[in-house]
Amino acid sequence: MDRAVNNCYAGQMARPRQFDEEQVIRAVRDQFWDAGYAATSLEDLVRVSGLGKGSLYGAFGDKHRLFLKALREYTDTSGGYLREMLTSAPRALDALRAFVMAPVNDPGGAAARRGCLMANSTYELATSDPDVLAEARRTYEATTALVAQSVGRAQDEGDLPRDVDPVETARALLAAQQGLVFMGRTGLDIDTLTATARTLAAKLLPDA
Amino acid sequence: MDRAVNNCYAGQMARPRQFDEEQVIRAVRDQFWDAGYAATSLEDLVRVSGLGKGSLYGAFGDKHRLFLKALREYTDTSGGYLREMLTSAPRALDALRAFVMAPVNDPGGAAARRGCLMANSTYELATSDPDVLAEARRTYEATTALVAQSVGRAQDEGDLPRDVDPVETARALLAAQQGLVFMGRTGLDIDTLTATARTLAAKLLPDA
DNA sequence: GCAATTGTTGACCGCACGGTCCATCAAACG
């Protein structure tokens, strides 16, 4: 039935996949990232994946499912990065600053060019696609929780005043970060964007 | 040649338009606002405008031109609102607070539902459509200038410290506002959004 | 080696899209 779930345990495999599933998903994800959902045609997906239409459908289902899969891959990956970024820094306050600055410090300026796939998808589809909206909420809530945790840690470390609500601060930081993503997409030059990011970080994260 | 420019001065008019051009543009603008560019079909545009395809094309040109016209109508209108909002308040600081809170206070919650057409368009098209990118930059720069002017006024009125750069502050406020628009689109409930908006306004606009 | 099973491929399908065109109609003018 569900060929999309290809594992080695269900029945016997007559012929193994000739492609790396994750690699294909990443290529597809990049295509959606660059062009958006509606503006990406099946032909585009075939091109970037290197697979035939039939294989794509056999392995992942239709365009919508493929998109959701790519989106989930994106949120998982960037969620992992976020978690690592927030937990690896010796001081939580530095991690929070880095979080706000992320749209600017992105390696290769990917975020400035094509923004955040989750944000792009939210703007394009959230009003019409319940699945995308659900994924947006899920990601947003997870991010808020993660950031709030670091805010709490920064408070414990004495870098942030105790009288602010961690969750509320996390939401403000997230809004600031997404605002920067937006301004990057208007073509604002990187230096000005960096300056604005610094301003926001300074105002929202006063040092003690 | 250019039938898109319908005025009473070029040649003699044999038969006047049977529709209100502005009314059509507003209807079209709302359709694009609700569904986005790619997801809006010509049939949709015919439906909401009440015109036939031929009339639509004769009067406004193709879908792309029609979109740009609707977008310009939007930026003009909301630019007018912004200017009025910023200049009508007795104290500039209050106007700046209202600016940040705008995505929340929007009458009917339109902004929360479908966001800001300019932002939506930027996310959907800015990377692929130079015209939209140009419009985004134009709008962004005009808004920044307008807000910066109010920041300066708030400084003159003694409500904001003199040591901050008005333009830099304006960019931070704009980023915050757009971040709130984004969070509204993730389906965040209005109360939480309002609280976050207040937090941002308080941090970015300390009272003297 | 053969049958069974599943992955692979590209030709193919129906459809809806953006866009064009023209027969018709209504207003303006003498």
Next chain:
DNA sequence: CGTTTGATGGACCGTGCGGTCAACAATTGC
């Protein structure tokens, strides 16, 4: 009223879309 002019709207068109499918290839178990 007749002529002229432009507006009108729906029939029509070619194209590219998302999606399907049947023939073929590759692997496994016997």
